Amino acid sequence: MLSAGGLPLLLSAAALGLAVIALFIGSGARRRSEDQLTALRERSDTLWREVDDIRVAQFNRPGESGNGAPGSPVEEARYQKEVEAYARIWPQVWNLHERLGMFLRAVEGGEAAGELRLEARNAALEARELLNRNRPFCTESVDELVTRLIDAEIKAHLAACQYLDLLKMSPVTHPITTAGSCRTSATACTRAKPGS
Secondary structure (H helix, E strand, O other), X not given: XXXXXXXXXXXXXXXXXXXXXXXXXXXXXXXXXXXHHHHHHHHHHHHHHHHHHHHHHHHHOOOOOOOOOOOOHHHHHHHHHHHHHHHHHHHHHHHHHHHHHHHHHHHHHOOOOHHHHHHHHHHHHHHHHHHHHHHHHOOHHXXXXXXXXXXXXXXXXXXXXXXXXXXXXXXXXXOOOOHHHHHHOOOOOOOOOOOO
């Protein structure tokens, strides 16, 4: 039968055969999984392209949406409310921008800015209140844009107010406090720097 030296040789040959079979099975499974992964990537790319096409189509036809039938009364009413909300919000945001601009120019020019400061503050409050009332009718992106715009205008207003307050507390001659001489002769005006 089998000698004592032949048994280990036979076991090693069987183990080698099993290892080769496992290698073939493993490489076949890896190839299949790579094929499946490639197919899934192609499907997901196709789906993303279709989703992008749907988004572009919805953007190009704002009266239609995936929620209802195209041209349905509910969708048309929703779209009209959204347009009305924007028609109310944008003029107020523009008013805020104008009032703040006048206030900032007055601060920069060293002119009396008390009344303009109040007008800019009230315009900011009105814009914020109008946005809050019309927020349910705005899309998320427009709501975020208008909110950021109003916040930036308010921050500019607060910075100018803080600047005016610092000027009132500072005994140092400042270019804004000597703005009258700057208006009479622009070439003769030298701006005093803090600490000079």
